[in-house]
Amino acid sequence: MTHLIQLEGVAKRYDSAGAPALGPIDLHVAQGEALAVTGPSGSGKSTLLNLVAGLDKPTEGAVTVAGQRVDRLNEHASARFRRERIGMVFQFFNLLDDLTVADNIQLPAQLTGTPRRKAAARAAELMDVLGIGTHARAYPGRLSGGERQRVAVARALVNRPALLLADEPTGALDTASGRDVRELLVDLHQGGQTIVLVTHDLSLAEACASRTIRLVDGHLAFDSRTEAVR
Amino acid sequence: MRLFGTGALGRVVRSGVGRRRVQTVVIALATMMAVAAAVVAGSLIVASDAPFDRAFAKQRGAHITAQFDPAKASTAQLKATGRLPGVTASAGPYPSTTIRPVDPQGGHLSALTLVGRSHPHADVDDVDLKSGRWAAKPGEVVLSASLAAPTLPLGTVLKASDDQGSPRLKVVGFAVSAGRTADAWATPEQAGALGSKDGPATSQMLYRLDSAGTKKQIAAGRKALTAAVPSGALLGTQSYLDTKRAADRGTAATIPFLVAFGVLGTVMSVIIVSSVTSGAVGTSLRRIGILKAIGCTPRDIVRAYVAQALIPAVVGVALGVVLGNLLAVPLLDDTEQVYGSPSLTVAWWVNLVVPAAALFLVSLAALIPALRAGRLCTVEAIAVGRAPRTGRGQWAHRAVGRLPLPRAVTYGLAGPFAHPVRTAGMLLAVAFGTVAATFALGLTASLNAVGDAADPEERAAVTAIGGPPDGAHGGTRPGGADPRPRSADPAKVRAAIEAQPGTASYYGMTKNDVTVTGVSGPVKATLYQGDSRPGSYEMISGHWLTGAGQVVVPTRFLERTGTRIGDTVRVTLGEDTQTLRIVGEAFDTSDDGLSVHAGLADFAAAEPQVFQIEVDAGVSPEEYARKLAEAVTPLGGNAMTNAPSRQENMILVLDAMAALLTLMLVSVAGLGVLNSVVLDTRERVHDVGVCKALGMSPRQTVSLVLASVAGIGVLGGLIGVPAGFALHRFVLPMMGHAAGTNLPPSVLQVYDAPQLVLLGLAGVVIAMLGATLPAAWAAKARTATALRTE
Structure with a gap:
């Protein structure tokens, strides 16, 4: 089995004298897998996500994503890695209010140097697929929560990333919108997209993920795969 | 003091200042720069505002400087003139003479009025010693600070004249007399001893009058002096009004420049300080909302945010005043030399008005957005910060x-x-x-x-000296020393120049006093022989001399005579009067802007004193000058290269x-x-x-x-x-x-x-x-x- 993500003895300390916020843990995520990371607040879920995305560096251990040692990348290489390999979806969407929906979606493609026309075509394709084509010229502030999160997902997918990271993607949505997003993630997983999903919502984890882990105080308390094996 | 005290609001202010370090530093730095610029510009404007009047008043300058013949008026008679009606103070008599010193390199300084005074201080003309000390014994001289130059440091030993056995004078100090009563000072014994047949010692008296604001009042004072001494005893007088006029013209030119920078600095300061302080308040709206939510009144908010801007501003203002004073000192030193003023310092009120104005502006700039913030309702303030x-x-x-x-x-x-x-x-x-x-x-x-x-004539590579010595002005070298005028036949010097290999072109020139109809007093005339275009002045309008019967004049001449280009003027040199047509307005501010430039051919009796020479490409001017000097020195002439003039x-x-x-x-x-x-x-x-x-x-x-x-x-x-x-x-x-x-x-x-x-x-x-x-x-x-x- 090919592992897209490999965490070997990874630990993260924010305070050198205190207990680690995460780990040390070992974690492998296979290509095409949908991993749900659950756990209470302060358990290290977001820290884990940041380490995988290259937004933060571990205090110890190795983080390898798509064959690349993310923990060894400098700022520039880390940015290039993210735009080429990672798509990110946030709880509060993090769309840029002064750009239109289409411009928001095209932005990561344009940052990689994709020609404007090609980026626009890819954005249009994603908008059609995600059902937000009619909002292409609208600004995010005018959209509903669910629509904004669809825009965020489209933006995350525009560069065809190997890995989609989603941090509480339904946390700020009403029930109906949350359901929409859940179905969208299920569709993506079924299409072969590798997903790491951080959530408090166990029903979301159950619906979208092929595997679930639970973190408590920075340590791996449960892994559905090994539990299943057991 | 509640704002800065230990109360809750004091802590809010201190935390605001500490938390927004960049803004705090920017407010402090912007205020510091603005205040420093304003202090520099302000102090220079003050310094250039009537520097003569202030220096003159400080030194109790002489309204009338009079020279008497000691053979015709006794010391007692001269001292008695100090008690004439209208005279409020007097000093003297001091022995006075004119010397033409020679520097250690053999260069001549211009003629200097030397006065014998045992110390610089007096009831009238309290001279300001700028460096060194006063002359204490014969053989020592104090020069006017306007003569100070790197080539003439303290300790330089000058010869009093060209004469063999002429006394040597060691420069022991530099001093300033606002009223320009002398160019040099020595002990009275030394001044008396320096009197010669060519420059006999006279007696200088200095007077202050109770009324000296107009030419008429000065003339009345002079008339009283003339009447008080034996006939022919008063040799001449100098009015402080003439000195003031010349000094004010120089300073007036700097005012528009300083005002321009002053206005720019002020406007910039207002813009920057306003934008910085209003930005600081504008970006804190959410914090303001929270403060109001926990019980701060609108007044507390306004006070807190004005104080938050004022704390770094006060630091910036204090630093700016110090920096401004430090920067102004060297500029004021230079200004002193330019204006010939005694010690200039930053005016005390500039150090008060500038900081007060800066703090007022900061307060005003912070007050407007702070008032807006104070009026915001709590929910709105929080919403503005988060929306x-x-x-x-x-x-x-x-x-x-x-x-x-x-x-x-x-x-x-x-x-x-x-x-x-x-x-x-x-x-x-x-x-x-x-x-x-x-x-x-x-x-x-x-x-x-x-x-x-x-000095366009200094553009020439080499200058050759010829011509008669009397009235010779040509060839003044940079630094004040000029070549020894010698009697050489200009025709022979010209022939030597033409015979000298490497001569590309040359022209002759002479400077003489002429009279011009409609202008009282002598006018300095520069007369040219040959193609003088290489030495022409920059033209404001019209053209440079191209033939006989033409004259080029500066702006002031046109204004003074009410003439325009194309008009004619009558110019008299000695017995020779010529009517010349004005063909150009030249940029020439020398000689009070009243000089004229004409062809030497128009005045039959005039002969060139100096020749300005361009050498062929590839010819070394030094080598050329050395060889030409060898040829013309036996004729009584000389040749030298022109050093680039200093600004x-x-x-x-x-x-x-x-x-x-x-x-x-x-x-x-x-x-x-x-x-x-x-x-x-x-x-x-x-x-x-x-x-x-x-x-x-x-x-x-x-x-x-x-x-x-x-x-x-x-x-x-x-x-x-x-x-x-x-x-x-x-x-x-x-x-x-x-x-x-x-x-x-x-x-x-x-x-x-x-x-x-x-x-x-x-x-x-x-x-x-x-x-x-x-x-x-x-x-x-x-x-x-x-x-x-x-």
């Missing part, structure tokens, strides 16, 4: 996004449209900085052109002032940009975090931030360069008029196209310099932290 931005600038993002530029750049370019007021402040700061840079560059170039235009002190002072004030204004402009970009970046930190999370590299982040000010820089340059150009065109003629002359194109048209383009880029440079630091901060900001920022 997503309104739709301002979205159209700009749409439009700029179509440009064929990297996305990070286009995203940055559209940024300024989200904050029109802040952008306008930044634009004004950049534009004013560019105005200052453009104006200063033009001013420096113009002043250098003025310096280059002076006048006044020009160097103005250049230094322009450079210093520009540097300060540009720094203040850069700080204004820095503050605005810091505010912008802080507000957009979350967006920047999102972009970085999506893969924006540090380099792209820097591009984004720099691009956000690039447009402002370009626009600021486009506004600032024409404005600076116009300011130069407005101020320079005013400076010229104050100095009594129009200005030639070479002084006014100092900008060329590439220079203007480069100056236009100055706006971009100012903007980029201001944005570089926040750009680096944005690039370094941790993405995870930025994403968590609200």
